[in-house]
Amino acid sequence: MDHPPVAKLAKTPTGIEGFDEVTGGGLPTGRPSLVCGGAGCGKTLFAISFLVHGATRFDEPGVFMSFEESSDELAQNVASLGFDLPALVQQKKIALDYVRIDRSEIEETGDYDLEGLFIRLGYAIDSIGARRVVLDTIESLFAGLANQSILRAELRRLFRWLKDKGVTAVITGERGEGTLTRQGLEEYVSDAVILLDHRVNDEISTRRLRIVKYRGSSHGTNEYPFLIDEDGIAVLPVTSLGLEHAASTECISTGVPRLDTMLNGKGFYRGTTVLVSGTAGSGKSSIAAHFVDATCRRGERAQMYLFEESPAQVMRNMKSIGIDLQPWADRGLLEFQASRPSAHGLEMHLSRMRRAIERFRPSVVVLDPISSLLSVATNADVHGTLTRLVDYLKGAGITAFLTSLSHGKTEQERTDTAISSIVDTWLLLVTLESSGERNRGLYVLKARGMSHSNQIREFLLTDHGVELTDVYAGAAGVLTGSARLTQEAEERARAVAEEQELERRQRALTRLKAAFDAELASLQAKFETEQADLASGIAQHQARAARLKEDKNAMARSRRADTGNGGDRPTRKDDARAKER
């Protein structure tokens, strides 16, 4: 290639959250862009945000030429967003010019042009060295001036002139029937056209933004929800952040030791998404409270989004099972965000969450319960919203804990499968009904990346929190509650009986042993007696034999008989030697 590379289209950031990402940098620099939409869709707000952010954050002064609101009205209207227009005007960062046209006091005769407008605008631009210009809403001119052909020619000239001036301009236009703007302004402003929309479905309004056209730049073509609240305007890309989030191997405790054991001994992976679903009163919020408690105990921040209960109600209820959340709230580790699902549209909920999360920077976010969001939107919408939320939280490394209320068996499947694919860990709380009782059980339905327990645990709410116990799983099936207790008692009784039987046999054996020992002893005694008898018999016999021999010898001596064996006769000396030995 011989020719130099073509410079990429320069873009001017609007400073509007999300919009600059969607457009890859903002509005085309030095060109006019059209922002159109129906009444009350936020055109003026978009424009003023563009201007104020330019003046305060990007060091680009701007001119706001208003055709609808006076400078005072405008300043008042945007003061609620924290924009201090009079101060910015004072600092020469923003110039306001209110163009008022009153048809009733204007007579037209002969040829004219709008050079006066050009001069005013040019004067305002030059007076503060403006780089940005807003014309809001220039279509009002059509109502004020009769000669449309002059007006159209002059508008064409105006946009040309703005380009020559090199200012980045936002021109707002009212949406017309079947056209983007009532007066067809899109014909003149051909570089970028942004459409704002404000829709009400089922009494809940959603604002959406679409980039209809962006010449020379790739852009997202989706409708992006946006919101206007006390922090201004923010656009939320529908497309999620993708699947590029890092996977942490760090585990954080669930706050219920037995549940940690059921997972992998340590708890949930950090930054994953946990879903706890169950029927009403199955203890979802209690598990959530445990998790929050454990999080705050580690000194990390947790944020709870409540859609059904007020913070005070949650605190009281959790205190009754021995979890005191108040200290965490007092220490600023726990924040509640309570709002009725129907208070805002789904997008608004999501956006508010994002804002709150970005401000509070929690490590754990609890949504209790997400199923109530279904009351304000369709399944598909909720799924889309939650997917984005989950992706956002994963991207930020925040562990999400969602609870979901399931109504019945079939309903449960339907509700939960809608989001099950996006969660990493799914705990299912079931109520087991038998023998006139409802008891709670807990399964780990899935836990990605963990060899989790496949066992059902009985789930008890005690005054010191949630406890998990083994259910009775035996020949009689899975038993919980008093059935489990009965069964366990029976088993215990059986065990005791067995133990007693063993003891009895042990004792019998002991007795037998004793008898055996006694017998043995008596035999021994008998033996010993016999032995002793024998020994004494032998001794007596020998003594007798010896005495007999002695007597014989004595008799022989007395008879002086020659025995022939006189050598054998012991001498007295020999006797004495034997005694010494």
Added chain:
Amino acid sequence: MEVTEQRPSSSPAPGEHDGERQILRLYIAGQTPRSIAAFANLKRICDEHLAGRYRIEVIDLVQNPQLAAGDQILAVPTLVRRLPEPVRKIIGDLSNAERVLVGLDVRPAR
């Protein structure tokens, strides 16, 4: 255009009703043919119908751009009747004398 302020003539022209003094401002943007035509037309109409009861100030916005906002000037030329109240504006080159007179309330609209 050498005239920036037109002094009132000595006596009112006969035939017209005796109104209050008209204070007129003509806003122009540079010495364009249209500006010159507008001034000439205005001068002629005033002399014919408001002799002695008018004053014309010509304001060139190219030289004094800051003055455009005060009278809410968009189009040029614009003739603004400051007095008597209410304020009236006539835009264009004032080529149609009839409409100018109606605009200035000198002659009731037919």
